Amino acid sequence: MLEVAGVTKVFGGLTAVNDVTMNIPDRSIVSVIGPNGAGKTTFFNMITGIYEPTRGTIRLDGRELVGLRPDQVTEAGIARTFQNIRLFSTMTSEENIMVGRHSRLKSGFLDAVLRTKKFHDGEQEARDAARIMLDFVGLGKWRNELATNLPYGDQRKLEIARALATTPKLILLDEPAAGMNPRETEDLKALIRRIRDELGVTVCLIEHDMRLVMTLSEHITVLDYGSLIAEGKPHQVRNDPRVMEAYLGRGAAAGDYGKEERPHA
Amino acid sequence: MTAATLKRPKATGPDRTVLLVLFFIVTSAFLLLSHNGDMLQQLGALGNALRNPIVEALMVSLFLANILFAYLWRAAPWAKALVGIGSLLFVLPMAGREDTSLLDLSIQIMIFAALALGLNIVVGLAGLLDLGYVAFFAVGAYTWGIVGSPRFAEILKYFGENPGGTNSGTLAIGLVLTAVTAASMVYINRLTARTAPTATTAWSFRLASVGLVAGVILTVRALLVLLAPQADGVAGGLNAGFFWLFLALSIFAAAAVGVLIGLPVLKLKGDYLAIITLGLGEVIRVLANNLDLYSGGSQGITPIKSASVPWFDSLAGALGFSEDQYYLLFLYVLVLIMIGLILTVNIRLDKSRIGRAWIAIRDDEVAAQAMGVPLMQTKLIAFATGASFAGVMGMIFAAKQQFISPESFVLNQSIAILSMVILGGMGSFPGVILGATVVTLLNLRILPGLGEATANLGIPQQVNPGQLQRLIFGAILVTMMLLRPEGLLPNRRRQLELHHEDNQEDESAQGNAGALTNASGDVYSAGLAPVKEDDKAGGSR
Amino acid sequence: QTTIKIASLSPLSGGQSDLGTQIRNGAQLAVNEYKAQFKKLGFDLVLVPYDDQADPATGTAAARKIAADRQILAVVGTLNSGVAIPASAALVSSKVAMVSPANTANGVTDRGLSNMNRIVARDDAQGPAGANFISGTLKAKKAYVLNDKTAYGEGLAKEVEKALKAKGVTVTANEGTEEKSDFSSIVAKIKLANPDAIYFGGIYNQVGVFIKQLREAGINTPVVGGDGLDSGELPVIVGEANANNIYFTTVAAPISALPAAKVFATNYKKTFNDDAQGFGAFGYDAAKVVVQGVLNAVRANGNKAPTRAQVESAIRKGSFTGLLSGNVSFNSAGDRKAATLYVMNVTAGKFKLSTSIPVKPAKQ
Amino acid sequence: MELSTLLPFLANVIVGGLVLGFVYAIIALGYTMVYGVLQLINFAHSEVFITGAVVGFEVFRVLAPVNMNGYLKLLIALLAAMIISGLLNVVIERLAYRPLRNAPKLVPLITAIGVSLILQDVLRVIEGFQGRFDLTYTLPAGFAAKFCAVGSSCESLGNFLRQIGVDVQLKDVILVVVALVSLGVLNYLVNRTRLGKAIRAVAQDRVTAGLMGIDANRMISATFLIGGALGGISGVLFGMKFGTVNAYSGFDPGIIAFTAAVLGGIGSIPGAVLGGLTLGVIQNLIGVMNVFGGALGIANLEAIDASYQRIGAFIVLVLILIFKPTGLLGKSNVEKV
């Protein structure tokens, strides 16, 4: 579904992402991992139009995305969350999600002023969507609370709900489990599965929590210093010596990640 | 939901219906009394007391407070309606019949209220600091001022004498050019909404916009030349019947200028935007000061017509207004209707997809964009909407003053409007209206009243309140902001936010700031726009 | 005791408050002078000062307030023509007479309002007078005209330009500037153009700074201006040493030339602890016209309080004496019938009367 | 017109613009310092700087009869103005901005406007009691004279300047020197000292600066003190250069100086200087457009006279900001998401 070919991003003299090619199949859950500063977030930023790649192409279902503005990318069907949470701080949870519906609502200026049927339908739809999404991620009780008042973990979930509200084909999650304890990470894991299974949304995530990554991903791409150093199924990646050296460290060889579950592949 | 957060503060406390009605009756009586010259003559000492400018200013303020209380207090709906309608449609016009300064004041308050509402969209909702807002007001004022006054005949005469090769052919060319370029702009826009913009689309868009401007200029020029022979027929300006047409045109003209100014500058962030709008506001004023043919330059334009509505005039006549007051009463009613419309538009926009998008970009541009909100377009809508309110009010202002000159559109006016917005409570519609009322009342009534009342008390002239209006106004501004930083009638959103941060402050005043909340997207922070070629944001080309 | 009020309308706050206050104070002195006389007739005469902040909109609002106070019978004001025009329009329907101590712009009376009068000459007299001086006395062949981009300064400069051209003087430029501090580019241009005379339509505290910089750049070309320069502050700003070769037309006789004015100046100083300047004297004269007009109307009304309409016509029709600037009567448009324009000459910081020119408005 | 007359003319216009630019630059620094640390457009700075001008006026006035070296008088004037304007600025911050530290950014902007209005009238009242409105500087003898006049010890330098047609006064040279020295000191203070580093840290994140052991309030006060002192200097320079100020004359140069700060990249010290100089020169060049229009025979250029000076500068600002959205030297502040 998403085909990234040869993307490169150079900041001044620093090549943050170097000639990375990657395909994300429809309805899959894939991960991008790599040491700190490997270029993962930059990679996401290029897909979503926040940075323009120095080189390379990015296609969603055949449509070229390079050069589109972030909002156009969203409209095209890619949603994302941020590594540092970026919620609309003066809005309630519900309103945050309703903003997510923006590109799917078609009522315009005049509709709003004249309160046309189109407007009312759109508002109703957005509110319904907000309710559904809040319930989906389990934040129903926070509906009318200002987003900043939510605990950190719930803010992450709210961000996911907001991204889902754009009815994406693909959702990019940047370290969704950061700041969550193992217990909460388990819940998140279930949530991510449901996103794919129940909503049919393809998921691509960046994560340092190997338990999550190894048990959830169908495919893993590993970046180091901007370059792709390994990819494949979790067990292949896990045992790749380059990955171990650059990323997983000593403990990894013992294979204590993903003990409990095997990815269903 | 949006509606819930923006509902007016729940009127709590005891039911004050009786008090409200009583207050209404008393203040109305005093207002009517203190503005009736004949009665004042007969009242002797009491009359003199009531005539005291401070007392008078107080009467006016208290009377206006009626409407505020009707809004704030818990009371029976009929009482609220009675007070609202009674004050605005009955008592005020009646008092104004005796004292046109009241009508003038009320119109001016509402003009400023509308301006503040417009600026509120730009600053309060969309978070774009605009320090040149008065420019749009000027555009509206001049749109009508030029055609509704002898200026128009002068312009026609000029073009009649200097046709410069313009003829009906030019009109055709102009119209075709306008149509073609406008259409192609729409087309390119459609195109780039779907696919990535390329250098070609970008340049052709720019080319088309230049063509559009040229087309409009050609068309207008041709029209002027063709109409030139009619110059004598419009010696005093276009027929007042055109007022309505131009009411619509002033809206569009201001909105168009808003878009024109907005297109190049809305990419800028925070205070860069502020200073550039300030500059463009000055540009418009200086142009008005220099383009003598059109604007009359520093001499201004006068007299400017108002609409003529025969049935309204006869109504006013029947109510005992004198002929020279008809237009004021008419403008009063018009501005009342306008403010109602503007308020409705505001409320409806706020509670819509667009309003949410404004607040979203105010809170966090990056996140808003990632949620599918097109930045430029959303900001332009805010700019143009705000501008259009100013445009229509500019026209009403011109008609009310019957005279406009560049001096009425100086930077200080923009600043004053901004202070109304913030004093009232940024983002809160009733707050903003209250802010406009308070500032206008202060500047036009209370402070001058203070000066007049104390003029003959033998206070040394250096410290005479009449000459310290700036000082007093400044002090009031500072005090009010210190006491109520969230504004007089705060927006609930803002209030929550503010209190929220307030409480985190340890009282030793050790800075720990709002920075504790992850308010990453502060709209007023300095620019974030990427500059270097290699880290250009995707959307920037 | 019935109260009769006279209003003054001038900027009391903001950058022009200095001049506006002079008008108010001048008017106050005139009112004080007549208080006793009114008292005898059973009236309490008071002055109520209004502040227009030199802003047309504020001025209009104040005018409407004046209209609403029926005790106010007439107005002294304003300072700025730009304010006088809309303010008088707002007052005309309630027949409140205005007597302006300062407004020279043609448009002030050209509209033919029944209530608007002025005791100063019109710019279409003042302009040609300045132009005459430039071409006649100064024998200039080439002049550089500047203005301050206000209704007054630009209007006056236009008249000057027109008159200069009619006299065959080359006008290098008629340039506007709102700048109040830095004139270096204009000075450079003048140096380049090398005119025989410079005319500046503006007010002393801008023109003064300009002249100072001009002189410091070593340019001694004569500078001519209008009534806006009539202030004792001018040579102070320019600097005594540099305050040479400056001329201006004005409508009030120099204070030093009239014994009556001397008394006025002392009175002013005593009452307000400040030095009287040109506009103080004008304000005084204008107020005197108003008060005498009211007095005439009172008499005509059988010593009863007159109506505004009566006062309006008493002012327009009456003739007034005992003023610092000579006798006053108005033509049908409200222009002073026989004004005198004085051309003043500033040498070594001292004002000297150069010539005086009688002027009459086109209409009598 | 000949080149031989146009070139010296142009040189003069540019030199005039540069001198003016230095005045703007120092005023702009006062804005930029405060903006840098609080992100606040300190509208009251125009009055802080005019206060400096008033103090300078008083010092020169009082010292006028005293037989004393002119430079010493200037030094006293500068010091007095620095102290008073600096303290005034600190007090303003304490009373009108600090209580609003956590309020939305635009709230202190409004109190700043309020303070500005208050100060205008206060200054007028103070001088009004002595019957003064326009304050005209009495400069020490010679300040207004030509720089290196014929017969003076540096005649040859003066001759050179005269040869290329540049025409400057001693006070212009003094102005530039004082400006440069202040700039140097400021630059050292902000970039080389612990104080400067602490101020910059506070500017970016007050809370975290506190965690580093920095007393944010003291740093903010220090910033206002420095900014105010710069305002004092600029006030004296302004008064010295143009000769006359009144309580209301800060507004216009204040706006232009703030524009200069923005043009240079707000918050940046070299930016403020570059912005000030650029605006000064551009203003002057636009002011003489009509001469070039005349010389080149371009009618449209000829119509651009001094009345376009100020908006010409604004239009240049717009053009520059469109291409460099964060000003000439502003950091491109890339936000990492």
Next chain:
Amino acid sequence: MLELSDIHTYYDHIHALKGVSLTVNEGEIVALIGGNGAGKTTTLRTISGMMKPRTGSMTFEGQTIAGIPAHHIMQKGISHVPEGRRIFKDMTVRENLDVGAYTVTDRALIENRIQEGFGFFPRLKEREHQLGGTMSGGEQQMLAIARALMVAPRLLLLDEPSMGLSPLFVEAIFDIIVKLNKERGTTVLLVEQNANMALQIAHRAYVLQTGEIKLSGNAADIAQDESVRKAYLGDE
């Protein structure tokens, strides 16, 4: 060394800490664990003076520090690595470290410590002149820790130091903590979601739940506690 008793802290009306009492002894590593929104961050913020407790007492080495401004508390020897890293975005890596050493006046000592930080995190040395704001999440985390070490604190407050770090670095961080504690005697109060590892290196631990201390004791004991394992360690 550090003693909190009955501390109550509020965010507006949100009662975040409801009477927290805890002790940290000299030379200890104390872990503070708890779910999302339990109040861990608030506890650290209260200690370092970023927030003021509404009631309760708090002493550091016998001196009361409740309500004292953050910069004074810091000067007593407490360093705080805050949640969200809070790097100075417009300063380079080196400048960030320099500011971290604001209270140190000895240039040589500062330079020493900077080199030491570079030793812990070589990536920082590579990026010495990069702006803090453009660093990746993990890089910022390293910088935040190195910055806090510039003053050689006696008590180090760490708020989720492993957040956003790759597995390799998570281990490195814990090694560094242990090393500091062993070799320098630095006392550490550690907030971690990675409770497994935190409890491995800590001597003692507190469990915080909705603003209250629910459990305290030896780290090893806590790690064995059934409810803790279920709630925080992800055991089914």
